[in-house]
Amino acid sequence: MNYKILSEYPNEDLLAKWNDFLANARFPTHYVTPNFFVDPFVRGGERFVVLAFDENEKIAAILSGVDDGRKIVSGLFVRPQTAFRKDADKRQAAGTLLAGLKAKGGERLELIDLHSWEQIDEFKDLDFLGERAEGANTxxxxxxxxxxxxxxxxxxxxxxxxxxxxxxxxxxxxxxxxxxxxxxxxxxxxxxxxxxxxxxxxxxxxxxxxxxxxxxxxxxxxxxxxxxxxxxxxxxxxxxxxxxxxxxxxxxxxxxxxxxxxxxxxxxxxxxxxxxxxxxxxxxxxxxxxxxxxxKTYRYRLDRSFLRIHNLKENVRNFGLKTYRNLPLSVKTRIKQFAGKVR
Structure with a gap:
């Protein structure tokens, strides 16, 4: 397989291949359509799409996201922005998407954060940390x-x-x-x-x-x-x-x-x-x-930063949230009141 990175609306030939993919994909959503490039609510960095092509030059997988210069983010737990063709070789397609993401980020890339509608063990094999949605993220x-x-x-x-x-x-x-x-x-x-x-x-x-x-x-x-x-x-x-x-x-x-x-x-x-x-x-x-x-959707994260600083920050934040949720209601109320005064 090979990849192509887009940063603008596709030409007619590629658009035809893209539409064929959408008609044969699992969970095709708005943010994996070409309209992603002109959608009014995409924020957080430069828009891009990685297309993975099979040996027949059919699109096997698509991932859309934003690049802020150090981090690449694709979707949320409640809004994944990846899709795979129903008959695609997911291992090859996942590897091809990752190669495209690394090429997009270059040497400066510290973090890849992507979300999927379905479990894709192939990303774990590529050194991503996988997490299944729970609670409010389902x-x-x-x-x-x-x-x-x-x-x-x-x-x-x-x-x-x-x-x-x-x-x-x-x-x-x-x-x-x-x-x-x-x-x-x-x-x-x-x-x-x-x-x-x-x-x-x-x-x-x-x-x-x-x-x-x-x-x-x-x-x-x-x-x-x-x-x-x-x-x-x-x-x-x-x-x-x-x-x-x-x-x-x-x-x-x-x-x-x-x-x-x-x-x-x-x-x-x-x-x-x-x-x-x-x-x-x-x-x-x-x-x-x-x-x-x-x-329950999935997140796959690859932290390439020194000392895996992004993972460390998230672990600290999650620990704090868990601790807060376990506090008595009266204590949480006082914390909210104090936070309101600080603002």
Missing amino acids: IIMLDLTKGADRIFKEFSQTRRNEIRKFLKQNQVLIAEIENADELAELYAIHRDWNERKGNEPDTFESFKLAFEQKDYRKIFIAKHDGKIIAGSYYRFCAGGVIEYAANNSLVEYQKLRPNDLLGWHSIEWACRAGFAHYSMGGSHLFLRRFGGYEL
Whole structure:
């Protein structure tokens, strides 16, 4: 096998090979499509993609990521950015991806941090440390080949009852966002939601670009009496995996369960559109009530720094987090109060 490193959108010949790969890959997602190069939300360094080609010049595996000059990062536990062709030799493909990553980083490269939907022991054989997702890093995955009706039956009883109740009341309209006025109204909710959470909102320009990328993203909104009260955002690879990316909603209207209705509407749409899998992008209680199964993804890390300093820092951080979680609630409360005063 051989590799190719891209830092820009592919030409027509390579695009055709890329699309053929996506149609024959396991877990093809938005961030392993060519749209990765023009996606408005990729941050953290220079964008790149490593393509592994087999002896027939077919793409056998793809990895996308960012390079900050010392570290290469590909995805997260809840959003892997690797994919393999279903019939690929994974050992060769993994080795070829690693060769491409090392070539991309050069001598300055200290750390490779990549994530995969499935266990790939071949990375361990290449001196990577493997870690399986646990706790908040796991994903609820829906098998859309079951069809919407069967998936609905696997929702929790509470979720089914609430959806039936509010569909019957017909107070909330769910639809795809359509125009610039609706986008501006939803963006105001996005800003309000982030301010309440203490987060930096995305720029309106990024928001608008995501709205325009209709072949790779979808935005559904919930309206009550003509007013937008919530919106959910999705990214996808056609025919592959659709991922629940984010949600913004107005607190005062949550009693109407707009987010439950948005989730159900998106699942119905994804089944009709022919997607194979629906990733909830997390595993907290709200997401678990949509049924499905818990998927534990994998991280593979190669620390090339002196004294493996990146691994040491993470071990110290993880020890601190574990210690904090085991503290009595009263102590954790005082720590939070003190931290708030320091800020």
